[in-house]
Each structure stands twice: as C-alpha cells, then as structure tokens.
Amino acid sequence: MIKVEEHGGVTVFGGRVSMLGLGSLKIFVFLYRGSLIDAGPGRLHRELAPLLKPRQIERVLLTHFHEDHSGNAAWLQREKGVPVLVSPQALDLCGKDARLPLYRRFFWGKRPGFDPRPLGDAVECDGGRLKVIATPGHSHDHVCFLDSERGCLFTGDLFVTPRTRIIMRHESVPEIIGSIRRLLKEDFNTLYCAHAGVVENGHGMMAAKLRHLEELRERVLELHRRGMSAKEIDRKIFGKPQALERISSGEWSSRHIVTSIIREGIGD
Numbered sequence: 001m002i003k004v005e006e007h008g009g010v011t012v013f014g015g016r017v018s019m020l021g022l023g024s025l026k027i028f029v030f031l032y033r034g035s036l037i038d039a040g041p042g043r044l045h046r047e048l049a050p051l052l053k054p055r056q057i058e059r060v061l062l063t064h065f066h067e068d069h070s071g072n073a074a075w076l077q078r079e080k081g082v083p084v085l086v087s088p089q090a091l092d093l094c095g096k097d098a099r100l101p102l103y104r105r106f107f108w109g110k111r112p113g114f115d116p117r118p119l120g121d122a123v124e125c126d127g128g129r130l131k132v133i134a135t136p137g138h139s140h141d142h143v144c145f146l147d148s149e150r151g152c153l154f155t156g157d158l159f160v161t162p163r164t165r166i167i168m169r170h171e172s173v174p175e176i177i178g179s180i181r182r183l184l185k186e187d188f189n190t191l192y193c194a195h196a197g198v199v200e201n202g203h204g205m206m207a208a209k210l211r212h213l214e215e216l217r218e219r220v221l222e223l224h225r226r227g228m229s230a231k232e233i234d235r236k237i238f239g240k241p242q243a244l245e246r247i248s249s250g251e252w253s254s255r256h257i258v259t260s261i262i263r264e265g266i267g268d
C-alpha cells in the first residue's frame with residue numbers, strides 16, 4: 001500500500017517493493033510545485049496510477065535513468081501529456097525500452113522507453129525554482145534538485161543511507177565523494193530521498209555520509225598500499241558477501257566499493 005503524506009509543501013508517496021528473500025525496499029516519489037520527482041518503478045504502477053491520476057502534474061523530473069525511478073515515465077507522459085526531463089546524458093537510454101537483467105525486472109518491473117527532454121541548469125516551477133545539480137557517481141547521469149529558498153533537496157539515490165555497504169558495478173565511490181562535497185556547499189535542510197523518504201537535518205546527514213565514505217576510502221587505500229588485493233580488502237572490511245551479491249550475479253557487491261576506490265587512486 002502506498003502512503004501519501006504532506007511534508008513542508010511536498011506530497012510524499014511512499015510504497016514498498018518486496019525483494020525475493022531480501023525483505024522489502026521502500027520507494028518514494030515526490031510531488032512539489034507541479035513537478036513529480038521520479039516516476040517510481042513499474043511494479044508499483046497499479047498502486048501509484050490511481051493516486052497520481054487526479055493530481056496536477058505539469059512535468060516529471062528524473063534524478064537518473066534507473067528503472068525504479070523511471071518505470072512509470074512512459075505512462076505519465078501518455079496519461080498526463082507532460083514532459084519528462086532527464087539529464088542530457090540519459091536521453092538515449094531513456095528513449096528505448098530498458099534491457100534489464102532478470103532479477104531487476106523481477107524487483108522493479110519493466111521500464112518502457114519514452115520521449116525524454118533534456119534538463120537545463122534549473123527548472124521553473126509554479127512559484128519557485130529548482131536548481132539542477134549534477135551529482136554523478138551512483139550513475140553517470142545522476143542529478144539532485146534544490147529549492148534553495150525553501151532549503152529542500154531531492155536526492156534520488158545519492159543518499160539512501162549514511163553507511164554504504166554495497167554498490168552496483170558501474171558506481172564510483174570517489175565520484176560520489178566529489179558530488180557530496182559539491183552539494184554540501186549549498187544551503188539545505190531537508191532531504192527527500194527515493195529510498196529513505198524524508199530525512200531531517202539533511203545537511204548533517206549528508207556530511208555524515210561524506211565522512212564515512214572518506215574514512216572508508218582512506219582505509220581501503222591504506223590496505224592496498226600494504227599489498228592486499230581488492231578481494232582481501234573487501235573481505236576484511238565487509239566480511240561475508242551479502243545475499244544481493246549472489247542474486248544479482250555480482251552486479252551488486254561490496255567489492256565494487258573497494259575496486260572503485262583503488263581505480264581512482266589517492267585522488268585529491
């Protein structure tokens with residue numbers, strides 16, 4: 001069941017998707033000043049559609065192309081006749097049906113292609129403005145949306161948890177660190193996260209995540225300097241592989257945290 005709540009002028013739609021033997025994962029989409037931020041996964045379509053149909057939606061803004069954020073974009077475009085805006089870097093991907101591994105189709109459902117438009121530097125909303133901030137690392141096209149006047153920040157999958165323990169193969173911890181550092185120069189209070197929902201003290205929580213990732217990076221590099229392999233470092237820091245690693249055939253793994261740090265070297 002999807003819960004609908006109002007929070008500081010943001011309508012929060014919160015649902016859950018069960019993940020085989022892994023329990024369930026929360027999913028949030030947000031409606032703010034006529035902008036729907038993220039479209040939710042296809043697997044929540046039946047529950048989300050009747051809630052979104054009567055709402056006034058002027059545009060859909062995607063934080064990134066992943067299917068749990070874009071699964072209902074094609075439907076929204078058809079149903080509402082509104083533009084769906086994504087980072088220019090995701091236009092090609094979003095234009096065609098996503099080809100997903102079986103476990104992702106099972107978790108999130110299909111992601112049909114749609115006709116995306118490119119995001120610029122900002123989105124003018126009803127009586128406000130959302131600044132578009134490029135925050136690559138989780139995905140190459142990831143962006144956050146900031147209303148600096150109200151201090152609210154829509155973070156897609158940049159935050160999720162302050163203590164990252166597993167990432168996808170294409171993710172980069174050093175890039176995520178760079179994105180968070182840039183973001184922390186902005187003024188904001190509340191985070192609206194696609195998996196954690198409303199996060200108060202957002203600036204502090206994001207800073208805590210940055211500290212955690214920086215410490216993790218130092219630890220990985222130190223062990224690497226001592227001659228340990230990525231596999232050994234992974235085992236030492238994170239212990240036994242998580243179930244998601246097996247289910248995803250390694251697309252998700254704590255090892256990717258280690259390898260992305262080693263790949264980038266000592267950095268700045």
Ligand SMILES: [Fe+2]
Nearest residue numbers: 064066138157
């Ligand atoms: Fe994602």
